[in-house]
Amino acid sequence: MEQPAQNTSSGVDASFDQLNRDWYIDKAVQVLVFLGGISAIVFIIGIFVFISKEGFGFLVGDFNFKEFFFSPNWRPTSESKETFGILALVAGTASVTGLAMLIAIPFSLGAAIFIAEFASGKTREFLKITVELLAAIPSVVWGFIGLAIMNPIIIETFNVPVGLNVLNAGVILGLMAAPIMTSIAEDALKAVPDRYREAAEAMGATRWQVIYKVVLPAAKNGLLGAVLLGVGRGFGETMAVLMATGHSINIPTSVFDSVRALTATIAAELGETAAGSSHYQALFTIGIFLFIITFIINLAADLIVRGVRKG
């Protein structure tokens, strides 16, 4: 059995362009990997086409640019006159995200600086794992914490009637965004070559001087990218915000006002609308709006972070 096979392989008639099993496996894997690679693009285009198609009817029909962006009245089910103004919703999302960033930026920067510059060995590994675990907590759990724990605490501490408000959602969202921001900021700090630190230390700079005079400026693009990704996360977060904001349409004047977020509106209302109705299509238009905003934020973050790698 073996003998003849041996002969052919070493024989003169063995051609160079023989297609054996390995060649087919190689080609098949190539195709599979290529499909996997472009699937992300296919999906993102598909999603955009889908939500655009659903929202299209509204955009060409009832859509009124001025009302949509500048009216604080979101009354999609009004008997007398339906109004679709998202100003209050945008204000809700923006206020919650803004507060969340105020909380998350110092936390995540501090954590990233500690992990990257001060912690070493076991402490550092432990902290990194903990931060990653924190990032993996499902958002509904955060929402639950906002609803069941933060709510009574806010009511008691500040003596306000409702604890589901901008403050509550901002804190929750800040804590949610901090881990991912920490992780990216830490990467940015780690990407600063060690010889810069060595150079500065050799000149007699203290640890802190090294950090704020050398490391932070060198990592500033990466850190900005981390913040932008946090903002993107804030804009897109739905469940926790739905549970912690109080979900009432309002342009907030203080952190104790309840608000409603763009995302939460879609989540709460889409199931109750008739497919194809103006309300349904308006919700998809909000979806398009969100899609564009998060796309821009993420793209900006990506470009900025990439700039770091090159420089």
Next chain:
Amino acid sequence: MNQPATDQGSSLAIRTQKLNLWYGTFQALFDIDLDIKQGIITSMIGPSGCGKSTFLRSVNRINERLGYVRITGSIDVMGENIYDPDVELIQVRKQIGMVFQRPNPLPISIRENVLFGHRIHNAGRKTSKSENDDIVEDALKTVLLWDKVKDKLDQKATALSLEEQQKLCIARLLPVKPGLLLMDEPCSALDPKGTEAVEELIWELRGQYTILIVTHNMAQARRASEECIFMLMGKVVEHTETGQMFVTPQHKETSDYIEGRYG
């Protein structure tokens, strides 16, 4: 900085006694006793891994960054034991400047690089802009870089050529008036032309600064230094005038190394 002129160690820039150094459990330096004179250029030669750089790096205590370095014995710089617990690390590093193998300008402007040391050692005391300009100009002129960069002081230092970067790395040490400059193979990353330029600069600094330079390049040691130290396997084999070492080495290892039989 005040140099004690009274005791007899005053003419010595560095005096080490029974200096041993370990990286973890690996011993890199063995009983180093060295007296390095002030005001001259001393070079250290020896094959890779013989401990030259380790010695140099322990003189401004940058070795300690690694965290697993242990030292016994003493290193006196300008008559003061720099490993004394009362000694402030910041002051040690201010007075003992270090130039690294790979040029390592900070990723900030040329001007800020030159002013970096000056700023951190004068915290609290604001210096005027014209004063700063003078400092920058003086330092860059000393390293023969002023004419090339005077019009682009606000550009990033990392955009300069390696030779210019290395010169800048020397220039930024000068504003704090260090008593001693350590150079760890300052030309090894440079091309022959850059090497020549930086060597010339080092030679220019002779007399103004005490310089201890580690080099792989024997021709460089011969050209650019007044005294020479030959190290092997973590020990000092020979320390004498450069001319003498290259003409009549006292030890067989030295002559073997100089003649290129190993290394």
